[in-house]
Amino acid sequence: MELGLEVAEGPAPYTVLAVKGEVDVYTAPRLREKLVELVSQGKHQIIVDLEGVDFLDSTGLGVLVGGLKRLRSNDGDLSLVCTQSRILKVFEITGLTKVFSIYDSVDGATAS
C-alpha cells in the first residue's frame, strides 16, 4: 500500500502537502517524517491537503496533532483541506475540528 506525499509551494508563506491513499499505523510514520522534514526546512505554514485520502485512522490523527504542535512551537500553523464526509467525521468524533482549521480548498486555506 502506497502513501502519496506531494509537496508544492503555495503562495508565500504556505507549503502544501497533498496526501493520497490510506493513512494508518503502517503508513503514518512516512507522513510524520515528511512533516518533520518540512519543519526542519523552515516551512512553518503548512497546509495538509487530505482530499486524496481514502482512509484515516487515529494514528494519522496523532501525526497531524504532532505536526500542529511542532509548528505552533515555531510560531507556525498547520491547516487542513478536507471536504470528504467520511474523513471529516473522524475529526468531528474526536473533537479535533476545534483544534484544526479545516478548509474546503487550498485556495480557501491560503486566503485565510
Place this chain on the structure above:
Amino acid sequence: MYQFELQIPPSPEYIAIVRLVVSSLASARRAVADERVDDLKLAVSEACTNAIEAHASVGSSEPVTIRVTEGDERLEVEITDRGPGFLPDALPTHPPVTDPARLNFERGLGIPLIKTLVDAAEFLPSPEGTTVRITLYGGPSDGGDETSEILRAVLADDE
C-alpha cells in the same frame, strides 16, 4: 448465519488487508447499511492496531485473529490478541481537545473512536490476551429509509 476467520501476522502492513476483507464482506453480504461500512472499517482497523501494538510490547509473533460473525440483523467482529491485556477504563484520561495541553497527547484516540463508531464495543480481557468485540445492528434498510422499507415490502409480496 455465517462465520469467517482471518489470522494475520502481528505487523502493521497487514491491517489494510483486514480492512479490505471485512468491508468487502460487510458490503457483499449486505449485513449492515452501506454508510456503516466505513464506521466498521475504521473500528476494526483501530482494534487491529491496538492488538498489534500489544503483541509488539511483549515481542510476540503469534497471529492476531479476526472473526466475523453475521447473525440475524447483526454483524459481529472479534479481534483477539495474545498481548498482556488492558482495561479500557484504566487508561489515562486526556485533557479536553480545546485545552492546549491536549496537543501533548498524540495517542489514545483509538478506543474512543471504536466506542463511538459502532453500536456495541466490548473489551474482554483474559489470561491469554484481549478480545475486542464490535457489533453493528441492522441490515441495509436500517436508518429509517422509507423507500427501501416500501421496496422490501413489495419484494416480500413477490415471494
